[in-house]
Amino acid sequence: MWTLVLNSGSSSLKFAVLDPASGETRLSGLAERLGAEAASMRLDVAGPGEGGRRQTHALNGGSYAEAMRLVLAELETLGLRSEVRAVGHRVVHGGSRFSAPATITPEVLGAIRDCVPLAPLHNPANIAGIEAAMNAFPELPQVAVFDTAFHQTLPEVAYRYAVPEAWFTQHGVRRYGFHGISHSFVAGEAARMLGRPLSGLNLITAHLGNGCSVCAVAGGRSVGTSMGLTPLEGLVMGTRSGDVDPGLHDYLARVSGLTLTQITAALNRESGLLALSGLTNDMRELEEAAARGHVGARLAVEIFAYRLAQGMASMAVALGRVDGVVFTGGIGENSASVRAATLARLPFLGLELDVAANAAAVHGQGGSIGAPDRLPALVVNTNEEWMIARETAGLLTPTAQ
Incomplete structure (x- = not known):
């Protein structure tokens, strides 16, 4: 069974269809220049050995929704639509609220919106990708995986700034950290390599x-x-x-x-x-x-x-x-x-x-x-x-x- 993973940027949408257990990737791609006339999407379909195929499609209008429709159509073509069991989303900023992945509900989506002031370049794009995926795959569970969550184990001496207390308590001014998904993954791989x-x-x-x-x-x-x-x-x-x-x-x-x-x-x-x-x-x-x-x-x-x-x-x-x-x-x-x-x-x-x-x-x-x-x-x-x-x-x- 497969999981669709989405990484939505301010003008891009990177995606992959993977087996969570093995990491095998069946389909991947990148939509670029979303919102512009030159928007396009590259699709890479895995094949045996060094096989596979690559296609590039123009995206008229270049919206996240249109990109998701193209992903959905390719899944249908490959016969994978019914085998995708969930959609996982990279969300850059979860603030102090999220220390672990969360199933996306209206309340969780609202909390992600509340973090927009902390990540004005990233979270709005993440939200747009989530909404497009929820419309394209309404029957599937959607999960937010936060870049900041891994760093919620920071001790207070590491995450506090020496600033007025009200800035911290009222406005959330503290160290959150990012790239947590990558840091977590490579630490686990390093342990495996070191035995x-x-x-x-x-x-x-x-x-x-x-x-x-x-x-x-x-x-x-x-x-x-x-x-x-x-x-x-x-x-x-x-x-x-x-x-x-x-x-x-x-x-x-x-x-x-x-x-x-x-x-x-x-x-x-x-x-x-x-x-x-x-x-x-x-x-x-x-x-x-x-x-x-x-x-x-x-x-x-x-x-x-x-x-x-x-x-x-x-x-x-x-x-x-x-x-x-x-x-x-x-x-x-x-x-x-x-x-x-x-x-x-x-x-x-x-x-x-x-x-x-x-x-x-x-x-x-x-x-x-x-x-x-x-x-x-x-x-x-x-x-x-x-x-x-x-x-x-x-x-x-x-x-x-």
């Missing part, structure tokens, strides 16, 4: 993509993370600044005339690797440009690795004892040079690179990249869709996992 029970491991996991965060995972529970109230805090990212002095807002408002909204938008969309390099937010392109001598690209890559090493070192404070570090996400899984530059700054944690193993761990080839007899360093390929399918199945049928 040790997750319950006895203290791991530092680094999810590195266009958005980046580190997490301290103790016994399978998040006890520290770099992202905060919003996904803007923490590491340098593709277009996000990461940590800056909060006084920057007032200063720029006075000297530049920019509004607080404009400053925040720039910190989210015009900063990070893009701003440092003056070139691009794509790490692959930056590494190529740096190799050709582009000064801005070299600076961007160096600052990225420096801040990442700082972030990973800070997670050691939350753990006390570190049993291994894990790299994942598009950059974490594919950039041998970023991993090398980061680990070179962390010898005091007992980390040493195996150069050959690190060079080989690209293009989906995960594995150990640490030198023998040193603290384990791993590359683990994340699979958030599979994790969402497992969480969905586990909620609806607790013995399914």
Whole structure:
């Protein structure tokens, strides 16, 4: 039996039809540029061996509802419609309300709406995807799996900010953390690769993509993370600044005339690797440009690795004892040079690179990249869709996992 997993973005809809037990994917795809005339959807149908087929369809009008109708039609064509048992949704922000997946009811959907001020770029898109799926699959249970839920185990010393009490009690100003689905998945996979029970491991996991965060995972529970109230805090990212002095807002408002909204938008969309390099937010392109001598690209890559090493070192404070570090996400899984530059700054944690193993761990080839007899360093390929399918199945049928 299959689970349909949906990850709805502000202008995209990523989906997959998976077996929660094995992770086998039967159908997957991506709708892009939703809301624009050029909206389209790519469908990938799995086949035996290296077989399968790919199709691309124009989406007239480009709505979430139209994208869901195309998914439904493909399921009918493949004879899978009756075998899909549930729909699992990635929801970015669940606030303090959700520490586990939740079956979507009107009350739960209302609580997700209440979190829109905390994630104005993400939760409205998640809601649009949920509503489209509920209309397309009214007979199926719909489950919300929250990116923030994994971090609800953070101790108070890790999630509280040193701000007026009323900001916390009345407005929910605290650290929530993100990428929890990925951090949880790769921690479990790392334990399997190390042949040790997750319950006895203290791991530092680094999810590195266009958005980046580190997490301290103790016994399978998040006890520290770099992202905060919003996904803007923490590491340098593709277009996000990461940590800056909060006084920057007032200063720029006075000297530049920019509004607080404009400053925040720039910190989210015009900063990070893009701003440092003056070139691009794509790490692959930056590494190529740096190799050709582009000064801005070299600076961007160096600052990225420096801040990442700082972030990973800070997670050691939350753990006390570190049993291994894990790299994942598009950059974490594919950039041998970023991993090398980061680990070179962390010898005091007992980390040493195996150069050959690190060079080989690209293009989906995960594995150990640490030198023998040193603290384990791993590359683990994340699979958030599979994790969402497992969480969905586990909620609806607790013995399914």
